[in-house]
Amino acid sequence: xxxxxxxxxxxxxxxxxxxxxxxxxxxxxxxxxxxxxxxxxxxxxxxxxxxxxxxxxxxxxxxxxxxxxxxxxxxxxxxxxxxxxxxxxxxxxxxxxxxxxxxxxxxxxxxxxxxxxxxxxxxxxxxxxxxxxxxxxxxxxxxxxxxxxxxxxxxxxxxxxxxxxxxxxxxxxxxxxxxxxxxxxxxxxxxxxxxxxxxxxxxxxxxxxxxxxxxxxxxxxxxxxxxxxxxxxxxxxxxxxxxxxxxxxxxxxxxxxxxxxxxxxxxxxxxxxxxxxxxxxxxxxxxxxxxxxxxxxxxxxxxxxxxxxxxxxxxxxxxxxxxxxxxxxxxxxxxxxxxxxxxxxxxxxxxxxxxxxxxxxxxxxxxxxxxxxxxxxxxxxxxxxxxxxxxxxxxxxxxxxxxxxxxxxxxxxxxxxxxxxxxxxxxxxxxxxxxxxxxxxxxxxxxxxxxxxxxxxxxxxxxxxxxxxxxxxxxxxxxxxxxxxxxxxxxxxxxxxxxxxxxxx
Ligand code: SF4
Numbered sequence: 187x188x189x190x191x192x193x194x195x196x197x198x199x200x201x202x203x204x205x206x207x208x209x210x211x212x213x214x215x216x217x218x219x220x221x222x223x224x225x226x227x228x229x230x231x232x233x234x235x236x237x238x239x240x241x242x243x244x245x246x247x248x249x250x251x252x253x254x255x256x257x258x259x260x261x262x263x264x265x266x267x268x269x270x271x272x273x274x275x276x277x278x279x280x281x282x283x284x285x286x287x288x289x290x291x292x293x294x295x296x297x298x299x300x301x302x303x304x305x306x307x308x309x310x311x312x313x314x315x316x317x318x319x320x321x322x323x324x325x326x327x328x329x330x331x332x333x334x335x336x337x338x339x340x341x342x343x344x345x346x347x348x349x350x351x352x353x354x355x356x357x358x359x360x361x362x363x364x365x366x367x368x369x370x371x372x373x374x375x376x377x378x379x380x381x382x383x384x385x386x387x388x389x390x391x392x393x394x395x396x397x398x399x400x401x402x403x404x405x406x407x408x409x410x411x412x413x414x415x416x417x418x419x420x421x422x423x424x425x426x427x428x429x430x431x432x433x434x435x436x437x438x439x440x441x442x443x444x445x446x447x448x449x450x451x452x453x454x455x456x457x458x459x460x461x462x463x464x465x466x467x468x469x470x471x472x473x474x475x476x477x478x479x480x481x482x483x484x485x486x487x488x489x490x491x492x493x494x495x496x497x498x499x500x501x502x503x504x505x506x507x508x509x510x511x512x513x514x515x516x517x518x519x520x521x522x523x524x525x526x527x528x529x530x531x532x533x534x535x536x537x538x539x540x541x542x543x544x545x546x547x548x549x550x551x552x553x554x555x556x557x558x559x560x561x562x563x564x565x566x567x568x569x570x571x572x573x574x575x576x577x578x579x580x581x582x583x584x585x586x587x588x589x590x591x592x593x594x595x596x597x598x599x600x601x602x603x604x605x606x607x608x609x610x611x612x613x614x615x616x617x618x619x620x621x622x623x624x625x626x627x628x629x630x631x632x633x634x635x636x637x638x639x640x641x642x643x644x645x646x647x648x649x650x651x652x653x654x655x656x657x658x659x660x661x662x663x664x665x666x667x668x669x670x671x672x673x674x675x676x677x678x679x680x681x682x683x684x685x686x687x688x689x690x691x
Pocket of ligand 1: 252253254255256335336337338339368369370462463464575576577624625626
């Protein structure tokens with residue numbers, strides 16, 4: 187029998203979420219380092235370099251690896267011989283831990299959770315409640331596995347109830363290309379097979395709590411069907427050529443995890459949940475001896491990269507940029523931006539579109555400006571802005587035609603690809619779409635030298651800001667002719683992988 191005290195449990199949860207906000211798991215850093223070494227696509231290699239540089243900077247600065255600090259997910263296995271010295275419920279204790287972690291004054295994390303999801307969608311302000319999965323098992327300790335899951339990857343989860351004779355691999359290989367680069371690969375795929383629909387989804391998520399070990403599995407060989415699937419999917423998903431950030435390349439997944447469970451004779455439920463470049467999870471056990479302690483990883487775990495982001499990049503002065511300038515850019519060009527950009531994402535775009543539709547004056551002048559899709563973390567100490575990486579661009583697709591046609595805006599900066607509607611609008615209005623690396627939020631923030639709110643202050647992280655940037659690294663994803671790297675890159679690398687040995691663990 188062991189007794190877990192309320193304050194120890196809450197403290198452990200809080201410390202764990204702070205820890206994973208700035209430390210990638212060591213197995214993930216090493217796997218990403220190997221992906222960097224092996225990568226043959228220059229664009230993907232550059233993106234992986236930025237992810238690794240960002241990871242090390244976050245570890246050193248104790249600031250989030252990504253501006254999306256995730257929704258808290260917690261798996262608990264509670265021993266049947268555990269006694270709680272607590273007045274709060276387990277859910278309440280987890281939520282109190284999450285609250286403390288996300289409102290930490292030295293490293294505040296972004297509160298992304300909204301209540302009333304199909305109504306007012308109002309921020310809960312402290313990222314609670316967590317999503318908690320509990321199981322009661324034999325034993326006298328509590329096993330805690332937790333993760334901070336980013337919205338970009340969570341929203342690319344997939345589920346289907348296949349027929350018993352359907353091929354799981356075929357279905358997954360059909361789904362992954364539809365996820366594009368929005369889930370910020372390279373990362374991991376969690377797969378749940380069997381049970382009932384909700385069981386398959388939970389297994390897919392839980393499978394991601396394990397460390398990357400595909401290399402070991404390859405060496406020792408599979409012992410069951412789930413392990414066979416892991417190896418087959420790892421090879422075949424990487425052969426799709428999607429690559430880092432969807433730019434085309436050898437590494438799309440660093441590992442594939444599979445959990446399965448008996449199911450009904452008439453069906454085969456299958457779920458996929460991806461883990462992104464901001465893979466953040468941790469496991470610890472409580473046995474009544476006090477709160478969990480977490481040891482900071484040695485910086486020796488990060489590869490020593492001698493990467494000059496300026497090499498091969500064009501420097502752009504945003505203060506003199508016009509359509510004549512953007513027309514010289516080609517899809518795939520790497521740029522370093524210096525000058526002023528505006529920010530705005532979902533809610534700000536909706537308001538701007540409504541004002542335009544009503545024939546009213548806009549609160550900001552977008553003429554000859556680029557708009558950056560971002561919702562930064564609040565700054566601390568001498569920061570002008572907290573981690574400020576790009577958010578998913580496709581959510582702004584429906585506004586692209588209006589924005590380019592009605593505001594004089596030159597284009598956008600965001601994460602990964604645009605949909606066909608937005609690419610057509612870009613081509614029609616000779617706009618551009620640039621990408622910054624999703625999951626490199628702290629590195630991007632270091633290039634922001636000034637920030638001030640210009641409009642819609644009430645939208646918080648979604649307010650329209652003016653950023654003063656210096657040498658902000660971006661890549662031209664869609665040029666003024668409508669040429670799109672997220673189309674051409676994966677096509678090129680899928681074809682190349684067909685002719686060169688597929689990446690192995
Ligand atoms: S790395 Fe990409 S998907 Fe992951 S949390 Fe950050 S922006 Fe979202």
